[in-house]
Amino acid sequence: MKKRIGSITLIFIISISFVNSQTVSIISPNRKVNVQLFNQQSGNWYLKVNYKNGGKQTEVIPQIDLGLVCSEADFSKGLKFLKAGKSKSIQENYTMLHGKKTDCSNSGNEVVAFFENSGKAKVNLIIRAYNDGVAFCYEFPGKNVAYKVTDELTAYTIPDSTMRWLQKFNPANEGLYAKMADGTEQKDWAYPALFSTPDTSCWFLIHEADVNRNFCGSKLTNYGDKTKYKITFPDEWNGRGTGEVQPTVTLPWKSPWRVIVMGSLADIVESTLVNDVSAPSVIVDTEWIKPGVASWNYWSDNHGTKDYKTVCKFADLAASMGWDYTLLDWEWDAMTNGGNLEDALRYIHSLGVKPLIWYNSGGEHTWVGATPKDRMLTHENRMEEFAKLKKLGIVGVKVDFFESEKQDMINYYLDILEDAAKFEIMVYFHGCLVPRGWQRTYPHLMTYEGVRGAEWYNNSPELTTTAPEHNATLPFTRNVVGAMDYTPVTFTNSQYPHITSYGHELALSVLFESAMQHMADRPEGYYELPDAAKSFLKTVPNTWDDTKLLDGYPGEFTVMARQKGANWYIGGISGIQKEKTQKLNFSFLSENVKYKLTLISDGIHDKTFSVKHLVVDNTSTIDVKMLRRGGFAAELTPLNN
Template sequence: MVAEHPGKLVEHNYFVLNLNEPNQIANTSWIKPGQVLREVTLTTAGSLACIDFAAENNIAYVLFDAGWYGAEEDMKSDATTVTIDPARSKGPLDLPEVIKYAESKGVGILVYVNKKALHRQLDEILPLYKKWGIKGVKYGFVNVGDQYATAWLHQAVRKAAKYELMVDIHDEYRPTGYSRTYPNLLTQEGIRGDEESPSLDQAIYTLYNRMICGAGDYTNCYFAERVTEKMGGRAAQLAKLVAIYSPWQFVYWYDRPEKSPSRAGGAGSAESVIKTDGATKFYNSIPTVWDDTRFMDGKMGEYAVVARRSGSDWYISILNAGDKRQVTLPLDFLKDTSACEATLYYQAPGKKKDVVSIKTIKLQSSLVLDVEANSGCLLHLTR
């Protein structure tokens, strides 16, 4: 891959996809992108609260992560059962009832399965999950690196497609572009996401290099304390949701809806309650797939300006890891700026990083924005 600017490599990341065979799934109507909310309490009450929140906020899926069928690293844990890991939750969790309720609300259910159960039970769990009404599986802690591991994973993706199950491959698997051949592989990790509390310069490095390979499950955080303590603040999180591409975007990773039961410490704690305001309503509305992408400006590890289009709407993401910066945005690609409404979500000077300010902007042929140090902003253009 060759380009005049590193960002153009990201803009043309379909190169890796095109090294693979064309789509082999005749009917792809069941493969649907969208935002995903993790259920962090592993309880029926928490599940119903998550489903209600997802349905009210246009979030397509709710994920049950590690612990729903037992301790994930225990060889005795059975992924054909709902057996809560007591180290993670006291339960109870009535998963069949939860799936039924989710279907009535138009919300899909996804489940995590660790490699220990995958290798023992894959041929058993896939038809079972299809019967249960599950929409997709997150493959966890998979083996990676050698040819055998990759071949096994690709076979596991093909087997999931047979039962109309979408897949997210987690941990160290790097994208190979196999999503072109089997598009039920929506995303994969192979990325130092928000679970690792990356600094904003690290997130920008990730955008410039890892995203050349394709979609990355970044586990975007929003209300968790790490956002303001270790990362670039909530305005930057909005910008990252556009900059870091993934057809499944996992949002509010350490947060829970207000009606969900709390527990002491860790995921589901009282400190990470989702609060609804103008910024979070916008956060919930950001698309996960795009019709056009343009890497407008930036410098490796320092800042990045990425514009993405969904329908007639443009989302321009600015991430700034260094000192306060003035960014000039040429808007000639819009042709007629007078027909656009522009809303800026940003960190205002003097405001804390947990506050997202919102203002309407009048557009001209170009736009100059002041971006606070170690922060970000997101410009939404509508016609």
């Protein structure tokens, strides 16, 4: 059949109202999460999500409207429920090269509901219940037909009195999260969105995963009804008006997964559900993919890469600290003051450090003229540029300024990843979308910005006062769904000062997960640290075998433990304006093993440290004092018997 986009409108609407009959129910393996498919009347359907813990059942999301508006056929009336497939178990173990956990498990229960309309056109709804949440997606069977999707009607009903942490959407995803108790504000909201039920028995985080070439990215809006957070396509003005707002899909087709991570706060933070439901790796040989830590000159000197001597100083910093990488940011093509790009690369390589390099994504979708601009824009451009980079020994590219999540931009992201892999070049994105599970599919995608990070100390005085609370919110929101290039751990000041303590800043090296971790301070900021803190930053990993939330509350404080091999690392920060004593419980440690604890916490004021060395085991507890806006970091190493 010839592919075409017809003028006839296909509308698949599953609406919500009074419940007459329950049709389908699926329960998670641990029996805590229950998803139910209900029928209001003939042809009208919706989902309900419940959570059961300790014998108590909580109605987490009372209704999720479902629906798609497409071309070719009418699904708006008389939608006939054909059957529900047999419930089946999803069992898949996989390994991540980087992230919060090495060994992951895609383990849940799935059921498929089959529907057809009066014209016998079919649509399926795939529903999964996991121990840590829910995922569902739409499916059109058939082949060799193209539909234009004009709207998706999926909408999550969130009653007032549900606490929520939401970020107003902007295409670069660099806003601040606001805490609200109701839906009074009606806005465009960014992913991920965090909620807590009124009785606090269950937390849930709404996101999407496995967005691919056959769709666009989306956001949430609650304009029509403040309690309904509807999935919404990008705005026309995104990407300076380039690209189509409405995606075109080719049958057979599955939508991105609509994901609800749920459970305790620890379940949220530790979840890998976004990666679990995403496509497996397409990279067979991954030996060339090497996560690591990089020095970065832009935060302390916005024109640092234009200066050969500055570039050399940051290469020296990486070599001195044992970090694998240094990043050449914008203006590398205009480098002067003693050398050019080739000179800088020779020097960097002589130190045993590997260079990374920045590019403007180019094209009419970005208003930024910073060069080099168009070298990533087309397949031909990329193949030529990647071949040059390979010869120069450059191992990774940072590509900036996408500013859109339309289908054409999703394709552009994936084009870059696929072409870079041909030359064994790692990639990370800035001015971009937040993670959608691509780090599983494309493990050479090391990190994303999509966050208001330390760079904002250059942009305005705002982060000076908001950073403590913001930093204590990100582990429960943005960093849950994937790597986050916040560019942390600064002790000196950029254009605008920070008021977080040195202990707080040191802890970010553990709390903020990124497979390419850019340490943003100037060299003297690290050279002048006391030995314990400097040694910690020389050895702290940035990929993890396991992650555990020990304690915390969004915006107030976070205490997290991460494992690498036999060692554990702890980061704790406070986002509040008063001192706090944190009780550390080490019950997560292996039994019958003693560990050497090196604790680096706040000193007598916010620019000093207190260092303690203790022996602990899994029965130990200690108290740690945090200054206002303070923090601490720790390393636990098993002692030989």
